[in-house]
Amino acid sequence: MAAIAGVLSADGGASAATERMLTALAHRGRAMLIHDEGHVAIGLASAAIPAVRPPGGPPSLFVVLDGRLDNREEIAHQIGCPRAIDDAHLIALAYEKWDDAFVERLLGDFAFAIWDSVNRRLLCARDALGVKPFYYAEAPRGFVFASELQVLFAGADLSRAPNEGFLAELLADDVVSRDETPFRGIRRLPPAHLISVEGTAIAVRRYWTPRPPPAARPASEDEHAEAFLDLLREAVRCRMAGRDDVGVLLSGGLDSSSIVALASEVRGQAGGAPVHAYSLVFPGRSCDESAFIDHVVRDGAIQATRVTAARCNGELLFDDAWRYLGCGDAPNGGPMLAPLLAAAQADGCGVVLTGDGGDEWLTGSFFRYADLLSAGRIGQFVRDVRRAPRLASALRRAAVFGVWPLVPRLVQYPVRAAWRRTGGRRLPPWIDPRFARRTSLDQRCRRPPCEPRSGWSRATWDVAQYLTDGAQSHAFEGADRSSQRWGIEERHPFYDRRVVEYSLALPDAERAEGAETKRVLRRAMRGLVPDAVRLRRGKAEFSSVVFDGLEYLGGERRCGRLAIAREGWIDPRALTAAYRRTADLVARRAVAPALPALWRAFAVDLWFRAVVLREPRPAAAEWGVAP
Incomplete structure (x- = not known):
């Protein structure tokens, strides 16, 4: 667990400002390191501080890193440096060898900053999925960045003016913007982006975009399942490597149960103690999943801790606004998980694995209906619709996601225009219409139609949009704040870039067909997850x-x-x-x-x-x- 911060200031005082920010980030690590060059300072708060400059490495490069690299051995081999070198130093050497292009080669969860003292240049980047947070602002005579939004105010004299447009998106429960925050002058660096600062020139650009699925694919469903299992197992292994203090959050659903099974396998192969699973239970309530948890932990190879959910911890709701200046981690997020994370902390856990991401990449998209119709697979389309639960809802989805996308644009455009004239998208009725007009809320929340693109089916393209979804970044940042309160880092194997890329390369039927979703995961976990969990269709509702x-x-x-x-x-x-x-x-x-x-x-x-x-x-x- 760590945090980074830094200041570029034309007026000097960068070191003192960076120290103030790192002091405010002490809950992420009390050991502090600052590299100071007068008008520039970058710093790290961490439980343990590595050397700021790699021995024998580039003397003009200084790196601070929050996160880890999962392909460090591959990068070290390509550079020709010792494998034992730490991740921050490896980043410095990769930058020296490949310049900005090195960032696309990195796998893992990270946010980092590089100060290139020769070229007087700051380069910062955020991992491809946006697991690690990174905020920045242009100060009156400089630039400031940090791992948490609220500490930026300790580093520079910034305006607290509200960003009404972004707040309107929140009120509509439809966060589209990827880089805006509740403050007009503060930005988040979007996932898979880097930012370069040279003098007064600031440039932000994307360094990674998922590519269309390759033409060559495994030939059978079982081969898909085997390949997916290998990648997910490696994602779990990477997130457990070098740590004995790793627990797993187990809800009783397929995704978290899969992670528990693979973590137990990885721990067993290493000869370690049984993996510790933490579960929240709701006795007497419809969202209780105790019966499914029982199936997962029954064999005794898993150490299980169950915590009975308490009434909503409202103090954490206040904490998010008054301490972190955030806009609300929902009650079924951090506040609900608080007693679980407290139990993990008490047991000495520093990392917990989650099942987050399985829904996003493997549930599929109803735009598969349009793909089936456009391919002439009418029989499969009819079977898919008939096998879905609640036929009336299935027919409505078939019309919206199957037939409408195939209507010619010349017909769609006037229909859309008429719909907008009669009120457009349905905003929550309590949003004041004058506020909605002032913030251009309808235009903000408007998304382009899902149309086929070269190499992509409609359904796969729709799934890939999670990678550019502003709500995704916002949710990750709320989860990060929640876990950091307890000194715990959440890690998400389903958000491994390799897992995501393979999931997007799957044929649509491997994600969903008829009423069955996550088809590839269900087959991959055969024999690893009990069938009562592996084949369940429903989910807890909170x-x-x-x-x-x-x-x-x-x-x-x-x-x-x-x-x-x-x-x-x-x-x-x-x-x-x-x-x-x-x-x-x-x-x-x-x-x-x-x-x-x-x-x-x-x-x-x-x-x-x-x-x-x-x-x-x-x-x-x-x-x-x-x-």
Whole structure:
């Protein structure tokens, strides 16, 4: 666990500013290193500090790194340097050999900064999937960057003006922007991008883009499953390498159970102790997955810890806004997992593996219907639709994702234009129309139609859009803040770049067909994950947990007292009406589609109070609820 920060300042004082930021990042590591050249300083906060300059390496390059490289042996071999060299030094040597092109060669989770003192150039990069956070801002006479957004204010005199456009996306629960933050002058570096700073010239560019699937593929379903299993196993091994303090978060679903099985296999081959799995249970609630957890841990090769979920920890909701200046990790995210991470911390875990990412890459896309129709596979299209649960919903999806994309553009355009004239996309009804117009919210949230591109099917292209989804980066950053509170680093094998690239190269039918999703994973885990879990179709649903978080913050009573209503961003009466409808649906255990956007309204209001109004952090009793 580590953090990086740095300042380029025309007025000097860069070292003191960097030290202030690293001090504010001490929860990520109390050991501090700063390389200072007067107007430039870059620094690292970590549990242990490596040497800043590689022995015998380039004397003009200084590197600070948050993360790890998973293909370090391959890079070291290509460079011709010792394998024992640490990752930061390897990055310096790779930069010296390949210039900026070296970044695309790197595999792993990382955010780093290189100061090239000869060329007076700063180069920073973020990993391809955006697991590690990186924020930056142009200061009045300089540039500042850090692993956490709120510490940038300790490094430079930055404006706290709200970025209404991005906040509007949050209120719509449709985050599209990849580089914007709630602050007008602060940016995040998007995944798979690098940023170069030379004097006053700042350039951001993408260094990696997934390529269309190759023409040559394994011939059979079993070969696909075997190849996928090899990659996923390697992704798990890389994230456990050199660590004895690795646990796994086990929900009872297919994805996390697969990671537990492979982590147990890797640990067993190394002769280590049984892998430790941590599970959250909800006795008496519909989201409880205890029965599936039982199947996974039954053989005794896994050390299992179960923690009973408590009522929403609202203090963590306040923490996100007042401490981190963030816009709300949802109640079914970090606040729900807090007791689990606390248990892992108490057991000495420094890393936990998750099953995150399986849904994104392996669930598939309903645009496969359009692919089937355009290929003339009418029979397969009909079978797919008939095998889906709830035929009425399946027919509606078939029309939207199958027939409509094949309608000629000359017909689509006037229909889309008429739809926009009658109100366009359906925004949450409580967003004030004047605020929506002022922020161009409809245009912000508009996405291009899913059309075939060279080498891509519609379905595969749609899945690949997760790589450019702003919500993905926002979610990763919230999860990072949550785990760092407990001194734990979350690692996600399904977000290994090799796993993602192979998943995108799969035929569409290997992801989903009919009602069956994650087909390649289900076959790959045959004999490793119990069939009761491997073949299950349903998932736990945590609407009641999110609703508990809203109730903690005052529920319906709070709807009429939100500060953003007084600001003219939302209509409190419409919000209250939606809340009542949602409360009724949750009580009946029915689907509550407005719930995520309702949560966003409460979360943005917390941020507004903390940042814009500068209100003191409230105690639970002051908020109108009991802790």
